[in-house]
Structures are given as C-alpha cells and as structure tokens.
C-alpha cells in the first residue's frame with residue numbers, strides 16, 4: 273500500500289508520520305506538497321499535525337483551500353482512504369469531509385500531554401486490531417481539540433458506529449472518563465458516514481518507535497495495513 277503525507281506550510285508532524293509508515297510498518301510513503309494537484313498514485317492519504325497557515329482564522333480554515341485538497345476530496349468521494357491527525361483532523365472537518373468541528377479547548381489552554389483513549393468500535397479500519405476494553409496511551413498537543421457537533425450529528429455518529437475513539441481513564445476495566453478538552457461525548461476521533469475518512473486529535477505517530485518509550489500507537493497503523501493483508 274502506498275501512503276501519501278500532505279505537507280502544508282506550518283505542518284510539523286509530517287516527518288513523524290513518514291517515519292511511522294516507513295520505519296514503523298515498512299510501507300512505501302511519499303510527501304505530497306499542498307500546492308500540487310497530484311496524489312502520485314497513493315492509496316492512503318494522511319494529513320499530518322501542525323499549525324498549517326499559523327492556525328489563522330481557525331485551525332485548518334485556510335489549509336482546506338490548498339490546491340491538493342481538491343484531489344483529496346475527489347479521492348475521498350471515490351471511496352479512497354484519508355486520515356487526518358490533529359491539525360489534519362481539523363482540516364478535514366473544515367473541508368466538510370468529516371462531521372463536526374474542533375473548538376478551542378474548554379480550559380482555553382494548549383494541552384500537551386499523554387492521554388488515554390479507548391476505541392469505541394473495531395468496525396473502522398484504523399481500529400480493527402484494537403481492543404475496545406483497553407485504554408491506549410497516546411500523546412496530544414493541541415489548543416483547538418474540543419470536538420463539537422449538533423445533537424442530530426452526534427446521534428448519527430453513535431447510531432452509525434462512526435465514533436472511533438473516546439478519551440478515557442487509564443484503568444482498562446472502568447468507564448470513568450478523563451475528558452481533557454471538553455469534547456462532546458468525550459470524542460477523540462470519528463469517521464465519515466462511508467467509513468473511508470478518519471480523524472483523531474491524539475498523535476499515534478508519536479507512539480510507534482520503542483526508543484520513544486511508547487508503542488501504543490503502532491496497532492492503529494497496523495490495523496490500516498490489515499486492509500491489504502485481509
């Protein structure tokens with residue numbers, strides 16, 4: 273499977289994502305410049321974290337007009353896979369490829385921490401190999417991560433099994449929730465209705481390399497690979 277990581281001006285997690293794919297799961301990966309109109313035959317498009325366009329107006333509000341987003345949208349509309357992490361998630365909601373919006377954290381502060389998240393379903397590609405009873409430690413680093421959607425959308429997300437991750441406590445067998453940013457329903461990640469576009473605020477690409485002391489993110493990338501191996 274060939275992965276493409278889109279680089280916007282101000283992206284700062286693109287290389288971490290490339291390393292997670294190339295070294296972590298040993299797949300082909302290329303960087304795609306946001307001004308290009310060519311996805312270079314990639315099967316899976318990744319939008320990385322960072323501060324694209326300096327987060328001006330709102331995070332992702334300008335990047336969603338980057339030229340390559342036309343091709344990313346066509347790819348998604350054809351059923352191609354797209355995943356946004358942190359700023360990438362923000363860009364996908366701004367582009368209308370994912371439901372809801374990411375608002376300023378409820379404490380009005382930038383939060384940089386290790387948090388625990390639990391997969392809500394294993395019916396989505398990135399959670400296929402995960403355990404819904406396990407909490408995974410994944411770093412977050414964001415100022416605008418508070419997931420918001422209207423009641424009808426939240427109901428659809430729930431009924432259609434589109435809630436990918438929720439913030440959680442670190443005790444695997446409890447339902448106690450540790451909601452770091454005020455997200456509705458503690459949502460940390462969602463998919464679109466067709467289940468080919470995904471977004472999450474925590475950074476699994478920062479938790480792949482054993483030398484960094486945490487490999488809890490690795491199974492998310494391995495789950496994606498399961499597509500080819502299935």
Ligand SMILES: NC(=O)CC[C@H](N)C(=O)O
Nearest residue numbers: 321322358359414415416
């Ligand atoms: N790590 C990131 O991608 C940062 C996300 C975003 N720019 C924010 O602060 O909300």
